[in-house]
Amino acid sequence: MITRTNVKPEDIENVREIVTSTRFFHDYEIDVALELVRENLDKGSDSGYSFIFVEIDNKIVAYSCFGLIPCTQSSYDLYWIAVHNEYRNKGIGKKLLSKTEKIIFDAGGTAVYAETSSQDLYEPTRRFYTLNNYNEEARLKNYYKQGDDKIVYTKRLRN
Numbered sequence: 159m160i161t162r163t164n165v166k167p168e169d170i171e172n173v174r175e176i177v178t179s180t181r182f183f184h185d186y187e188i189d190v191a192l193e194l195v196r197e198n199l200d201k202g203s204d205s206g207y208s209f210i211f212v213e214i215d216n217k218i219v220a221y222s223c224f225g226l227i228p229c230t231q232s233s234y235d236l237y238w239i240a241v242h243n244e245y246r247n248k249g250i251g252k253k254l255l256s257k258t259e260k261i262i263f264d265a266g267g268t269a270v271y272a273e274t275s276s277q278d279l280y281e282p283t284r285r286f287y288t289l290n291n292y293n294e295e296a297r298l299k300n301y302y303k304q305g306d307d308k309i310v311y312t313k314r315l316r317n
Contacts, residue, residue: 159250160213161257165198169211172218179243182279191238194223207237208261212254219245222258227271234262236272255290263315270315271295276307287311 170192177183177191197205206228212220220241227233236258241251262270272292274283288294292311301308 159253161254162211162213163209163261165195165209165211167199169209169218169221170195170199172211173221173240176219176221176240176242177238180240180246181243182240182283191223191240194237210254210258210261212241212250214245214250220250220254222254224258224262224270226265226267232266232268234267234270236270239272251286252290259313259315268314268316270313272311274309274311275302276309284309284311 173191173195174188177188183191194205194207195209198207198209206225208224210222211218221238222236222240223238224234224236227235236255239251239255239258241254259270270292272287274280274287276297288311290313292313294309295312296308296310298308298310300306
């Protein structure tokens with residue numbers, strides 16, 4: 159497993175392939191994922207979006223996107239973490255999350271926030287966060303649509 163943090167133009171298609179393969183995301187959500195890659199390509203670190211890409215056998219199979227939350231001193235959003243469907247349940251996501259948290263910690267980050275849906279489809283996502291020591295911090299009822307809450311998970315990296 160090789161990781162890199164620099165964003166390349168081909169990562170637009172790499173990210174599209176990864177998030178599409180998961181079958182978790184609507185087209186409009188995929189568009190947002192691609193826009194964050196483009197933002198980083200255009201503005202670099204000034205975009206506010208950092209990335210880690212995981213490569214196995216010369217193929218990008220997972221990535222995370224994260225950044226310092228505007229108007230905070232040291233809180234970070236985990237905007238995206240996704241593993242290609244063919245590579246799920248192999249520990250790649252856990253290693254990627256750990257590496258993401260280390261980069262955030264080394265940058266002075268104190269907490270990581272991740273959000274997901276309450277729909278049954280996202281049960282594996284919620285379990286992933288719980289197994290990686292994230293706690294449900296907030297639940298916004300009917301946020302995405304009626305019967306679909308937004309759940310915010312938090313992991314404190316330091317006090």
